[in-house]
Amino acid sequence: MSVTAHSPAAAPVAPPGFFLETVQSVHHWTDRLFSFTCTRDPSFRFGAGQFAMIGLVVNGKPLVRAYSMVSPPWEEHLEFLSIKVQDGPLTSRLQHIVPGDKVLIGRKPTGTLLPENLLPGGTVYFFATGTGIAPFMSLIRDPETYDRFDRIVLVHTVRQVSELAYRNLIAEHLPRHELLGELAAEKLTYYPSVTRESFEVQQRITGLIESGKLAADLGLPPLSPERDRAMLCGSEAMNSDVRALLEARGFTEGSNNAPGSYVVEKAFVTK
Numbered sequence: 001m002s003v004t005a006h007s008p009a010a011a012p013v014a015p016p017g018f019f020l021e022t023v024q025s026v027h028h029w030t031d032r033l034f035s036f037t038c039t040r041d042p043s044f045r046f047g048a049g050q051f052a053m054i055g056l057v058v059n060g061k062p063l064v065r066a067y068s069m070v071s072p073p074w075e076e077h078l079e080f081l082s083i084k085v086q087d088g089p090l091t092s093r094l095q096h097i098v099p100g101d102k103v104l105i106g107r108k109p110t111g112t113l114l115p116e117n118l119l120p121g122g123t124v125y126f127f128a129t130g131t132g133i134a135p136f137m138s139l140i141r142d143p144e145t146y147d148r149f150d151r152i153v154l155v156h157t158v159r160q161v162s163e164l165a166y167r168n169l170i171a172e173h174l175p176r177h178e179l180l181g182e183l184a185a186e187k188l189t190y191y192p193s194v195t196r197e198s199f200e201v202q203q204r205i206t207g208l209i210e211s212g213k214l215a216a217d218l219g220l221p222p223l224s225p226e227r228d229r230a231m232l233c234g235s236e237a238m239n240s241d242v243r244a245l246l247e248a249r250g251f252t253e254g255s256n257n258a259p260g261s262y263v264v265e266k267a268f269v270t271k
């Protein structure tokens, strides 16, 4: 009798520079927006606000884009938020992942949206459009953010109400979280706005700053680099328009070696 050696299917191997992680859950917010969670290698360390290269193996090669971590550094799993573009090289594929699938996570997180790149104290404004909310979801769940600033204002502007991702988590769950609830209830203000549908605030971030509506609604003085800090994460156009408004008010950009009164990062994936 001959015995045929039967080798089990080879376990997939991570390409150099990446962890190979397993998708745990996928949430489709709209036909343009989804998020997913995956396992996290214990050696993968990052700061709230950072991003990493994320993607899939396609035709034997890594196909990756920069994605900010949505999940806070203390969480066991990782979470990411993505748009879906039907002909986008990565997101046309990534949008179809299901639990159990493998994803690539770059081993070297990086980025400028870190509290230490801002001068400490005062009110920090997190200005986000679209998927630009991702890094701020990590930051508002990191206790260090609350240590560094007296108040945190998260402004998220999207086209449609259904694109206000994590709205429920921020407004309902976070204030009741057993460890962060008290800090968030005391220091965090969530200010959503929607531009292409009827909503309680129906204006772009730029308009909200220029008109003074944001400050008036919050009962805060107009933006000033003496007492305020800002982080921006949105499209190139939004970043550059808000940057101009801040610089006109005397804000200076901070970086990894010189803290300033604002920092900026684009919401990366557009395809």
Ligand code: A2P
Pocket: 129, 130, 157, 158, 159, 194, 195, 196, 204, 205, 206, 235, 237, 238, 239, 241, 242
């Ligand atoms: P609008 O609907 O008026 O274009 P997108 O999905 O295109 O990235 O847009 C997300 C949000 O960012 C939308 O509410 C959009 O408003 C807003 N937005 C787009 N460009 C700018 C800009 N230059 N400054 C401020 N907000 C912007």
